[in-house]
Amino acid sequence: MQxxxxxxxxxKLSALSFGCMRFAGRAEEIVMRSIxxxxxxxxxxxxxxxxxxxxxxxxxxxxxxEKVFIATKLPLxxxxxxxxxxxxxxxxxxxxxxxxxxxxxxxxxxxxxxMEQWSRLKNWGIEDWIQKKKKSxxxxxxxxxxxxxxxxxxxxxxxxDWEMAMIQYNYFDENFQAGVRGLRAASKKMPVxxxxxxxxxxxxxxxxxxxxxxxxxxxxxxxxAGWALNWLWDQAEVTSVLSGMNTMDQLEENIxxxxxxxxGMLNEADKSVYSAVLKSLKRACKIRCTGCNYxxxxxIGVNIPGSFSAYNAIYSMGFMEGMxxxxxxxxxxxxxxxxxxxxxxCGKCEPLCPQKIPIIKDLKTVSKKMEPWxxxxxxxxxxxxxxxxxxxxx
Numbered sequence: 001m002q003x004x005x006x007x008x009x010x011x012k013l014s015a016l017s018f019g020c021m022r023f024a025g026r027a028e029e030i031v032m033r034s035i036x037x038x039x040x041x042x043x044x045x046x047x048x049x050x051x052x053x054x055x056x057x058x059x060x061x062x063x064x065x066e067k068v069f070i071a072t073k074l075p076l077x078x079x080x081x082x083x084x085x086x087x088x089x090x091x092x093x094x095x096x097x098x099x100x101x102x103x104x105x106x107x108x109x110x111x112x113x114x115m116e117q118w119s120r121l122k123n124w125g126i127e128d129w130i131q132k133k134k135k136s137x138x139x140x141x142x143x144x145x146x147x148x149x150x151x152x153x154x155x156x157x158x159x160x161d162w163e164m165a166m167i168q169y170n171y172f173d174e175n176f177q178a179g180v181r182g183l184r185a186a187s188k189k190m191p192v193x194x195x196x197x198x199x200x201x202x203x204x205x206x207x208x209x210x211x212x213x214x215x216x217x218x219x220x221x222x223x224x225a226g227w228a229l230n231w232l233w234d235q236a237e238v239t240s241v242l243s244g245m246n247t248m249d250q251l252e253e254n255i256x257x258x259x260x261x262x263x264g265m266l267n268e269a270d271k272s273v274y275s276a277v278l279k280s281l282k283r284a285c286k287i288r289c290t291g292c293n294y295x296x297x298x299x300i301g302v303n304i305p306g307s308f309s310a311y312n313a314i315y316s317m318g319f320m321e322g323m324x325x326x327x328x329x330x331x332x333x334x335x336x337x338x339x340x341x342x343x344x345x346c347g348k349c350e351p352l353c354p355q356k357i358p359i360i361k362d363l364k365t366v367s368k369k370m371e372p373w374x375x376x377x378x379x380x381x382x383x384x385x386x387x388x389x390x391x392x393x394x
Contacts, residue, residue, distance in 0.1 A: 001038025016258035017041035045073035052098035073110035080387025113148035175291030187237035233261035295349035
């Protein structure tokens with residue numbers, strides 16, 4: 001197993017880490033095999049049903065707690081915006097009990113999305129609470145997982161002395177959410193763990209036939225999943241890559257790759273393969289946005305590249321993936337909307353686009369396709385449940 005150093009602590013984190021969100025029936029066997037092979041970072045969350053309990057029981061039963069780093073997360077989604085006080089201790093104590101431990105190595109704020117959310121957490125006293133937990137040793141390192149726009153990510157990483165960031169990142173999502181720009185900025189300050197390296201498995205088993213053939217013809221004896229993981233490990237800014245491994249075959253393949261991975265491992269021929277695959281994936285794309293962000297920031301907050309990326313994903317990666325990206329990119333469940341539907345047609349974006357995209361026209365198309373009445377209803381219901389009621393001007 002290859003390891004990369006957390007420069008803030010000196011911790012050696014395995015290049016391959018274990019995402020515990022979807023534990024399967026052979027969880028104990030697979031977890032213990034992964035530890036035997038050198039995996040030492042395990043990611044779970046309070047909100048993943050039964051996962052903290054499963055991981056805690058496995059580690060305690062086999063007396064291996066001290067051999068691994070545990071990351072779990074505070075469920076911000078359960079804290080409503082109108083709350084006056086928040087019982088952070090309640091959820092933290094439950095995580096400790098479930099995990100059968102008295103400390104968490106990397107405690108993450110789950111699903112941070114923007115500065116408004118961070119400001120609300122500060123008003124609730126999160127900074128003092130973190131410091132008390134760190135002073136007591138109950139939290140060793142504090143971090144956050146991110147699901148928002150690239151510009152918001154850059155603000156969030158500068159807003160606090162974070163010690164870990166977790167972002168969605170893969171060769172298809174190079175400019176989605178935090179993206180490569182955010183990765184490089186964050187890595188200067190803290191270790192960065194990558195989630196969704198295979199985009200929920202779509203980069204392993206959901207590729208178009210043409211893309212699969214491109215990888216196969218490259219004759220590297222790599223599966224599409226292997227190509228996706230190597231793309232990440234090639235980058236020095238990536239500390240560790242999360243993988244939710246539910247079968248022994250998946251684990252063994254990933255471990256064999258992680259044993260030989262290194263930064264700078266890809267040559268120009270390899271990179272041309274990724275370019276060809278991306279071209280194949282994007283042929284179905286309707287809007288030729290490259291995610292350069294030259295059109296940003298929008299004066300009223302429309303997430304232009306994020307909206308286009310999600311719209312394209314419907315055609316290249318499937319309906320559900322596109323809608324998931326759209327919900328994240330446009331703040332469907334947030335107080336502040338960044339949806340194309342709020343566009344005022346001011347026209348400031350179009351002269352800045354190097355691709356000469358008719359942005360105003362395409363935003364209307366995206367809004368019509370991605371926000372039918374039932375999606376709007378889901379958004380209203382979700383915001384009502386989360387206590388994130390919008391003002392009329394939002």
